[in-house]
Amino acid sequence: MNFWIFCAVILSTLGLRAQRVVVINESIKEHIFRSDDVLFLEDSSNQLTFNEITSNAYKDKFKVNRNYYPKNFNRSSAYWYKIKVKYTKDLTRASNFEFFDQTTDHIEAFIPDGNGGYVSSKAGADLPFNQRLYQHKNFEFLINTATKGEHTYYFKLKSKDLVNVIIVLRTTERFIQYTLTEYLTYGFFYGMIVIFSFHNLLMFLAVKRKQYLYYILYILSVGMYEMSIDGIAFQYLWPNHPIWNEYAYGVSLYFLSTFALIFTKELLHVKIKAPKINSIINLIIGLRLVFFLLCLFYNNDWFKYKFIEFIPLSVAFFTGIYIWWKLKYRPARFFVLGYFFLFAGFIIKVIHILGYARHIPGALGYYSLSFGFLLEMVFLSFAIGDQVRILKRKKDTARKQIIKQMQVNAELKDSINKELEIKVEQRTKEVQQKSKELHQQNIKIEDQNEELLAINALLEAQAEEISRMNILLEKDNVNLKTSIEKVTTARVNATELDFDEFSQKYPDRDSCYKFLADMKWEHGYTCIKCHNSSYCNGKVPFNRRCTKCSYEESVLQRTIFENNRIPINKAFYLVYLMYSSKGAISSHKLSEKIGIRQSTCWVYASKIKKIMEERKKDIKGTGKAGWSKLVLESIPK
Structure with a gap:
């Protein structure tokens, strides 16, 4: 019996996973906390205080994180996270903790102050931007002391969105280097959006093709969506109105998917080449509008269901493949290639959000959708350019055919003119001959006209006599009608008529x-x-x-x-x-x-x-x- 108890204890001990203590030395400038680096405690009541969760009663209630990154699976609960860091010696460089997910509503950090106590500080998307430690899109918390030994840090997180709790420890030098590189990349990305928009605006003004206008609206929607989810829009556009963070990404995502489908229809001539697919796209645009209005006026929490964008993305992708593969429309190949990269970026982003991106580099996983949008914009520009080249080629071909036809017409005109000159000469001779004959006939006609004039005079006299008789007859008819009417009236008044x-x-x-x-x-x-x-x-x-x-x-x-x-x-x-x-x-x-x-x-x-x-x-x-x-x-x- 004791043997089996011993085996059970051994097996249960093997099944436990203890929290790993992260060791930091002077050579480590950055550490991303994953898996068993983090313990968590779910507070479904939202009432637990810092003193309660650090007491002995809750010491053993923290659980080891089983995911690659911790998540707030129950969005109505508050979550407490605990990490342990061991410094091999006193660190002289300033450091801070950073949280990556900009959609997190509320984060409260409890940092040891070096005297046995803790310093509390708050951040989150629900607070005005100027209340952050740094003017940065992510959430940072300064580490006040980093003396040699083991330190325990606590974080309380509450968010209406499902977020990845990515905690990073960075030195200030590393943070500055990383931030400058990141904002330079954003500047490059949004700069390309502005350049693409301006270029296509000029093209629209030049050729007046609606596809350029729809493309401009599409990439501007992409830019606004990326700024909203990256926190750039909150930082620069509405820093004092955090409530707009709950609507901005949903509104921009609606315009993004809608203009993407409209641009697809216009670029690939879907209405002419594939009428059934055009009807499906119109239906999806209508349904997407209904869902958007429900989110906007009924429940804005539904904006979080971003996975529905998979439907318009897939329809646009399939439409491009069909028109390229089945109908052999050449500009669609760049369209398909662009949507392939966007589709791949979307899949990688979903995998990253679900926490399965262990073997994908962090930057690629986090910015995969942005990379996908960037490559898609490039290849969609190629598709538009290819369409323009095809139209130009057709126009040149048509111009050559017109010139050739004009030459044929000129030759035909000369030939016809020569034939007409010959026929005119022949006709002139015939007319002269006819004129002589007509002159002789006119002499005869004049003689006949004199006879007819005499006959007409006689007829006019007869006509006058007939007219006088008609007047007399008309008076008799009037009298007769009046008499009939009087008789009828008398009869009506005299007898009963049917x-x-x-x-x-x-x-x-x-x-x-x-x-x-x-x-x-x-x-x-x-x-x-x-x-x-x-x-x-x-x-x-x-x-x-x-x-x-x-x-x-x-x-x-x-x-x-x-x-x-x-x-x-x-x-x-x-x-x-x-x-x-x-x-x-x-x-x-x-x-x-x-x-x-x-x-x-x-x-x-x-x-x-x-x-x-x-x-x-x-x-x-x-x-x-x-x-x-x-x-x-x-x-x-």
Whole structure:
């Protein structure tokens, strides 16, 4: 039994990994803390103080870091990190700790003061830039004392983003050298962006091709994104507004991916060469806009999901490969090469962020995306230049073809001119011959014209006589029409007619409207609004508009036909039938005669009966013509 307990103790001891003490001597100018150099403690309550975590109760609760770099896997928790450094002798050179990830919101360092106590200092992306130890994009903490022996350093970290906790110990000389080199590299990178932008702006102004404008917007978005994630933008553009750090990289990343896809469409002529891929790109642009608006107005924490940019990056890369490989479009080869380097830089960056970059040099892993963007910009410029060369070559070829065609046209013109000269001579001779013949014919025609003039004089006399007879006939026709109308009116007033006979008197809407207008304004027009007596025609035939107040009175207004829903000539006939039968005709009979639904006839018949009762005295003794007295709502005085 004791043997098995001994074995278990041995195995558990082998499975433990103790924190490694980092030894620093005067020859070491820089040390990056990795793996078991760092112990960590997760504070899910965010309430632990420095005195609590340095007490004996928490001494054994720190865990050895299992990753290449420590991470804050639970972003709602605070993390405490502990490192141990052993100096072989008192160091005379000033040193400091540096944290690389510029998106870290809050870092608090506890540095031994040499007297058994600790000095606290704070940094982070949530604080204004001027509160940092140095005017540098990273976070630095000064080591106050570096005496011989072992020292323990504590760091408290809290961040809404998932960050790599990269801790570096550097001497001041090394820090200055590194910083100068780094900022010189940034100057080179952003300087190239400015140069590329200015060059393409000149090209856009020269040739007015939209692809240059989209390329400028794309590389400016790249520059703003790189400045945002590197901390350069915070340092130089909004040092007193740290809240903008939470939006800047997300906004610039949206414009970067959007303008990248638009530039891809424009450069590779995707709409013409690959319409289906063009539709897919438009869909992705639309979805990316929706996601951007959700991040901007609903939850800006979603800006952290940068991995979605893999989708537009892959689509642009695939589009370039397809158009180059399948459609043999030569400028796409540089486009594909540029996106290959960007794609590779993106993959290396993801590997570096996930902590799997053990065998990748630190600078390459950290700046892989920047290198990818730089190479992509170079090769995209080559792609644009290659496109311009191809267009120039086509233009030169077209110019040569035009010159050649102009030469052919000139030769053809000379040949045609010669043929035309010969034909003109022949035609001139023919015309002269024809002229002689025409002269002889003209003499004959003149003789014939004299005969025709005599005949025309006789015809004019006959025409005058015919015209006089037509005038007499026209007067007879007018009299005949008037007689027919009088007979029809008399017949209407004398007997009960069927609808076809009645329609001869009132065949259409205009004849009915004219009858109503004559009745309404028999004694003159007076505006019902302002009592003005002057009017002009309205928008509808037979309406009258007041010239003073512009009120337009309908011909149906103030008649029983106002708001009428059946044809006006049928409404006339219905009134006529009701009056002729003295209201005794049934609605069924009316429906049969007029061809309107019985229910509608009943409504109208009821209305007319009521009016007939009200105007019994007015229509008494009027005969068959009395039906027209029912039309107006009130009989004018």
